[in-house]
Amino acid sequence: MTTFIFDVLNDLKNQNKNLSELTFILPSKRAGLFLKHQLYKVSNQTIFSPTIISIEEFVEELSQLQTISNTELLFEFYNTYIQLTKKEETDTFEVFSKWAQILLQDFNEIDRYLIPQKNIFNYLSAIKEIENHHWSLEENQTTFIKNYLSFWNKLLTYYTHFTQLLIGKKIGYQGLIYRAAVENLKSYIQDNNKKQHVFLGFNALNTCEETIIQELLQNNLAKVYWDIDATFFNSANHDAALFTRQHQKNWTYFKNNPFQWITTNYSKEKHISTFGIPKNIGQAKYIGSLLKNLQNQNASLQNTAVVLGDENLLIPVLNALPDNIDALNITMGFPLKSIPLASLFESLFYIHKTPSNTFYFKDVVNIISHQFIRPLLFVENTDYASKIIETIDANNIIYVSAQRLKEMAPKSVSIIDILFSNWDKSIDLALNNCFQLILSIKNHLDENKASQLLSLEYLFRFNALFNELSRLNSKYQHIKDISALFSIYKELLSSETLDFQGEPLQGLQIMGMLESRVLDFETVIISSVNEGVLPSGKSNNSFIPFDVKLENNLPTYKEKDAVYTYHFYRLLQRAKNIYILYNTEADVLTGGEKSRFITQLELENIHKINHQIIAPQVPVIEASLQTIEKNDKLLEALVDVASKGFSPSSLTSYIRNPIDFYYQKILKIKEHDDVEETVAANTLGTVVHNTLEDFYKPLISTFITPEIIKNLKAQIEERVSFHFKNEYKEGDITKGKNLIVFEIAKRYVSNFLDLEIQDLNAGNQIKIVAIEANNEVLVNFPELDFPVKLVGKVDRVDEHNGILRIIDYKTGRVDQSHIEIVDWEAITTDYKKYSKSFQVLTYAYMMHIMSHIKLPVEAGIISFKNLNAGVLKFAKKDKSGNGAKKDFLITKETIDNFEVELKKLILEICNPQIPFTEKEV
Template sequence: MTTFIFDVLKDLQNNNSNLSELTFILPSKRAGLFLKHQLHKVSNQTIFSPTIISIEEFVEDLSQLQSISNTELLFEFYNTYIQVTKKEDADSFEIFSKWAQILLQDFNEIDRYLIPQKNIFNYLSAIKDIENHHWSLEENQTKFIKNYLAFWNKLHSYYTHFSEQLLNKKIGYQGLIYREAVANLESYIEKNNKKQHVFLGFNALNTCEETIIQKLLQNNLAKVYWDIDTTFFNSDNHDAGLFTRQHHKKWPYFKTNPFNWITTNYSEEKNISTLGIPKNIGQAKQIGSLLKKLQQENPTLQNTAVVLGDENLLTLVLNALPENIEALNITMGFPLKSIPLAWLFETLFYIHKTPSNSFYYKDVINVMSHQFIRPLFNVEQVDYASKIIETIDANNIIYLTADRLKAIAPNSAGIIDLLFSNWGKTIDLALQNCFQLIINIKTCLDTNKTANLLSLEYLFRFNELFNELSRLNTKYQHIKDISTLFSIYKELLSSETLDFQGEPLQGLQIMGMLESRVLDFETVIISSVNEGVLPSGKSNNSFIPFDVKLENKLPTYKEKDAVYTYHFYRLLQRAKNVYILYNTEADVLTGGEKSRFITQLELEKIHNINHQIIVPEVPIIEASLNTVYKTESLQIEIIKLAEKGFSPSSLTSYIRNPIDFYQQKLLKIKEHDDVEETVAANTLGTVVHNTLEDFYKPLKGTFLKVEIIKNLKTQIEDKVTYHFKKEYKEGDITKGKNLIIFEIAKRYVSNFLDLELQDLKAGNQIKILDIEANNEISIDIPELNFPVKLVGKVDRVDEYNGMTRIIDYKTGRVDQNLVEIVNWEDITTDYKKYSKSFQVLTYALMMQLSGDIKLPMEAGIISFKNLSAGFLNFAKKDKAGAYAKKDTLITQETIDNFTMELKQLILEICNPNIPFTEKEV
């Protein structure tokens, strides 16, 4: 396969051009590297390398201006803005930066296309005046209306002052540099009247570029080589040839000189496949699979390129590459915003942009847990980061101050100050904190440089970024607060990359669409060929309306789409194998609809397109229930647990799911107690239980009286508050949802006491026998050769009109049907329906075996969410249905039937031949 670059060099050689004396001008620096590499193929003798530069470098040299970054342009433009705008009407730098980028882009376009500035700005001002005539004619205009209309009237003033300011400093944005280059062109030609320029690989040219190239052509100081195929050039409708057709038709030079070149490469036989794949990750995986397949024929993957239509796929593609790729070159840099350090500094800026002495616990934990920060808190072999996080969890702290953090970790006071103190005082201090933090992290990483080379590279790039921020702040003094600093940080970060090291001329090439200009590859894989990506579609990030752009011959979305059409088809021109991937899944912004480029390929009928919809290979994973077999060591733990005692809750945990029982009771795995921003249900339950325990414990052995209950009602506020502080630690219950839950807890206790008052006023006698009664009894199971105990705490035992009752409190809702049973064997199998019955019967059995209570008795539940139902008594029904006969008394027969089922459950838990098997949800 011959390349466009080689064909140009061969043509120059055939025309006896001295290559060493030529100045090659290309669309990009990368193309120049490939050109330099091709020189030896056309020269049979040693020569000096010619001058090879990009169009931007050539124009910059012509203009005698130096290009500066977009961020610095923003600062320079703000200088203009505050000088031209009245102080009381001027936006802050942060607000200014939101709209100024768009205006700078318009300035750039106006200059690149040599539009008379005054005309277009006056035109825009007049349009806005007409559009808003009902505003401009109002006698009493508001400040907003005045400022809005004044903005459009000042556009020309902004432009004039800004361009003069830049020219005085010998700096400029791209458009201004191009305009000045055109202004200096005559002088350049006079000084370089024997220099030969070769322009190659250009397509869409702005007016400045057209003017420069045509002027050089007319003075016989240049040659221009186009790379266009006859298929596109001869079609009036094909956008790939839109610009070259215009150049051929409109440039006077081509009326008497040949138009080099129109080739026929596109019509040659090609293997083109279009692959529809769901999601970006699917495309990345497919690229990996294609490369693995291509390696079988071309192990080095030479002359193979992966072109990413959406450059956000880079990380995914890198992870999907075959492991045995020998040489790889990535032309795109890895975006700094994707590096873990970016997230760290973003978090720090975020928490400091609003002045505050306290910090939200999640933000503190996020900073403490960061991979680069955590090692800084290891002091004298103590992990203070963990200590801080544990203290936050244990004390339910929602907001912390720097002083509180230093009290928890006194030996880490320095790093705490660096992270959480003094950011808002001055911008210089905030930047110093960033620099010092980078130094501290570097010192930590330097202990093992070999293992931390990549992390040190990250630090170096971020140090450069903050140096640039510091320089801009020192030079311009426009950053007044952390919020503005954060905005500029994000602006800089978005354009910064970490460059890869690779072999630019060997092996597999991974690049973006614009980086493929002028280059040719035998095998091309193009990703994300979807509408909205390739081409990008109708985006109007400009203050200049569409009709005004048309009137002034400024590029619109149509021209921008045509640019990408050319790049897409140029990749296909000389390629033999082409794989075009697109996302089949509907996405909010992009994806789901294949690009018009694919449809156009199909409609052309020049090539046979192999169209496939790729379904990801998803391995069939048979769902299997988790099973844990009882080893000898596990059996020993079960025996220890049996000797210590099974509680009703642990037994119902086994009924619900044996695996939960295994993890919680045998492995001793506890759920992590997260900070409760809103009071959790179990905390509410604990507060209510503990309040009632405080109320009723002193009444043990006495009959309740109306006066006693009325007295207790006066203590609700104090007791509930006390227990909330005890359980909820430092959580705030004075506002929001927590205040509502606090009031609910008081209401639960108050309603319960009201229920007691109703009973007493109705003439019922209630005697408190026990509160929070601890029980520990042995249960005889002859089949087991080790002792088994039952343990548990009963919320309340009382005597109601002479009948003993065992009562379990539930703060959630429980209905009567959940404490009733028909068949005894169901009580240990159906957790949802019978767990409440199981619990109260276990308490009844323990109380009966302990000898504290004699049969018959009653057992049941009081539900605080269903207090109107009163005491929900356990009942044995003779059959299912509404007309079943219920027996609410717990007799010896009831105890015996329950004991039989309980023993079977314990035998199952202790049986070494029955594994713990997960239950299906």
């Protein structure tokens, strides 16, 4: 396969041109490298290398202006803006930067296409006057209306002042440089009237480029080589040749000179396959599979390119590459914003952009847990990061101050200061903190430098970025707060990349669409060929309306689409093996619809297209319930649990799911106590239980009266507040949802006391027997050779009209049906129906064994969400005859029946032959 570059060089050689004396001008620097590599193929002797430059370098040389970054352009433009705008009408730099970016793009386009500035800005101003004539004709215009119309009237003034300011400093944006280059073209021609220029590989040209190239052609100082195929050029509707057809038709030079070149490469035999693949990750994985297959055919993957339509696929594709690729070159840089350090500074700017004395605990935990920060908080064998997190969790701290953090980590005061102190005082101090942080991380990484080279490279690039921020702030002093600094930081970060090192002329090439200009490959894999990606569609980020662009021959989305059409088809022209991938799934903004390019390929009917939909191989994994066999070590742990005591809650945990029992009682795995931003249900329950314990414990052995209970009501506020502070620690209950939960807790206690008063006023006698009574009893199991203990705490035991009642409090809703039983065997198997019955019967069983109660007794639950139902009593239902008979008394028969099921349950838990088997949820 011959390349376009080789064909150009060969043609020049055949014309006996001295290659060393030529100046080659290409669309990109990368293409120049490939051109230099091809020189030896056409030269049979040693020669001096010709001048090879990109069009941007050539134009910059012509203009005698130097390009500056978009970010610095914003600062320069703000100088113009504040000079020409009344102080009271001036936007802050942060607000200004949002709309000024768009205006600078418009200035750029106007200059690149040599539009008369006065004409277009006056035209825009007139349009806005007409659009808003009902505003502009009003006698009493509001300040907003005046400012809006004033903005459009000032555009020409802004432009004129700004461009003069830049020219005076010998700097400029691309469009201004192009316009200046055109103005200097005559003097350049006079000074270089023997210099020969060769333009090759161009397609879409702005007016400045057209003017420069045509002028050099007319003066016999240049040759131009187009790379377009006859298939596209001869089709009036094919956008791949939209621009070259216009050049051939409109340029005076081509009326008397040949148009080079229209080739016939596209119609040659090609193997084209299109693959519809779900999701971007699917495309990346499939690219890896394709490369692996290609490796088996051509081990070096020489002359193979992976062209990423969506450059965000770079990292997934790199991770999907076969392990044994020898040579690899990546033309795109690794985005600096994707580096772990970027997330750290993002978090720091986020917490400091609004001045505050305290920080949200999740933000603090996020920062101190960061991979670059955590090692800095490890001092003298103490992990202060963990210590801070544990303190925040234990004390339920939702907002924490820098001073409090220093108290938690006394040996890490300096790093805490850098991270959390002094950011809001000045921009210089904030930047200094960033530099100090980078230096602290560097000092730590230097301890193990050999294994941290990549991290040190990250640090170096971020240090350079903050140096640029510091320079811009010192030079212009437009950044007034952290929020504006954050905005400029993100602007700089978005354009920075970490360049890969590789051999640009060997092995597999991974590139973006624009990097493929002028280059030819035998095998091409193109990803993300979806509408909205290739081409990008109708995006219009401009102040200039569509019709005004058409009127002034400015490019619109149609021209932008035509540019990408050309790049896409040019990749296909000389390639033999082409693999086109697209995403079949609808993503947030793009994807799901294959590109019109694929449809066009199919409709052309020039090549046979192999179209496949690829689905990932998803293995069928049969869900299996987890089973833990009881080995000797596990049985030892069970003996230990049995000797310490089975509680009703641990037994119901086993009934619900034996695996839960295994995790909690055998492995001792506890749920992590997270910070409660809003009061959790268990905290509410604890507060209510503890408040009632305070009220009723002094009344043990006392017959309570309505007066006693009424006196308790006066203490509700103080006791509930006390227990909330005790349980919820430093959490705030004075506002929001927490205040509502606090009021609910008071209401629960108050309603309970009202229910008690109502019961007493009805003539019932209530004597408090025990409150929060601890029960502990050994149970005899002849089948086991170790002791088994039952333990549990009963919320309340009282006598109601002489009948003993065992009562458990529940802050959730419980209904009568939840504590009724029909079938004794089900009490240890059906958690959902019978867990409440099992719990109260376990209490009754323990108290009976301990001889604390005489049967018969009652047992039940008081549900704070169902208080009107009173005490919900345990009942045994006997479904015989036409109705269900309920027995609310717990008798010796009840206890004996329950004991049978309880022993069966405990023997099952302790049986070495029965594993802990997970239940289906």
